[in-house]
Amino acid sequence: MTNPSTPSQRILSLDALRGFDMFWIIGADVLASSVLGLVGTESAKRLASQLEHVPWEGFHFYDLVFPLFLFMVGCSLPYSLEKHRQSPSAVYLRIARRVVALVLLGLIANGMLKFEWDNLRYPGVLQRIGICYGIGAILYLKLDIKGLSIGMIAILLSYWALLRFVPTPGGDAGDLSIEGNLCGWVDRQLLPGKIMPQFYGYGDNEGILSTIPAVATVISGILAASLLRSGMGNSLKVFALAAAGFSSVALGLLWHGWFPVIKILWTSSFVLVSSGWSLVLLAAFYAIIDVIGLRRWSIPFVIIGVNAITIYIAQRFIDFSHMSRYFFSGAARISGYETTVLLAGVLLCKLLFLWFLYSKKVFLRV
Secondary structure, three states: OOOOOOOOOOOHHHHHHHHHHHHHHHHHHHHHHHHHHHHOOHHHHHHHHOOOOOOOEOOOHHHHHHHHHHHHHHHHHHHHHHHHOOOHHHHHHHHHHHHHHHHHHHHHHOOHHHOOHHHOEOOOHHHHHHHHHHHHHHHHHHOOHHHHHHHHHHHHHHHHHHHHHOOOOOOOOOOOOOOOOHHHHHHHHHOOEOOOHHHOOOOOOOOOOOHHHHHHHHHHHHHHHHHHOOOOOHHHHHHHHHHHHHHHHHHHHHHOOOOOOEOOOOOHHHHHHHHHHHHHHHHHHHHHHHHHOOOHHHHHHHHHHOOHHHHHHHHHHOOHHHHHHHHHHHHHHHHOOHHHHHHHHHHHHHHHHHHHHHHOOOOOOO
């Protein structure tokens, strides 16, 4: 068993867990669904359903993907900002630059360069990451562990009170329906551009009010990383992370009866459930990779994790599907499982692209 981590040591499990999360975003989800569809059993169908978002209330594995990434954003903050803490002007400039870069990349990914402002979707995944990163970074620099914990609790309770007691004009307080929720109403009134039908139509998945509790998700990651950086023994760290994770899931499910788990609204109960499972996954990855020392299996995830934003953007303008058809169409046709083989080819092409960047030590940061 290795010695307790010191602040200067790199925690490989953080890169691996970030890569595991992105693995599903870059094509593993559709590939796994295709394979499970070929199996065709009831168990396979149930597993495949976990790779789809819940339409409204509830929680599937795929609903964990985005909050896990925000959790990992929080985990990175103590490692990336601590060394800059003594230079306030430099650290705040660094934070501002990253926020602007992420928001700008998100807008470009949404089609900003078409200059069709009325039809542009202004919110988005990268925009939320940027905003939550910026707020989380400032909170980390200003507050200690106790203050962060109190802040997270205050955010969750305030958001619950907001959605529970503030009605929409002509509506009812506590209405969490797709059509009548307060978050959607605020988005329709204040968001410029277009409310897209594919983003539930009555508001935006990454809308204005639901960004507030997303900050709490980042704080949960900061708290987890602070524990990893502490002088606590490694076995105790694993136990503490897992215990906190399962307790958070249980508390979120208990709260579900009064404040349902709804990813699109990022309800406080959803924060607890998703942060809880993120903590459990971090405990498992940390135990296996950094404590026990079994690392080789995680290398593909690490390669993805160190260039996570890169591949998220790159797959928007690099035609990996064309690459897959070019190299694997013959094998796909002969195999009799053309769709599945081509999907595997897409994923392989993305992994090879990331491996090339990794081998050349090219790590694109924002």
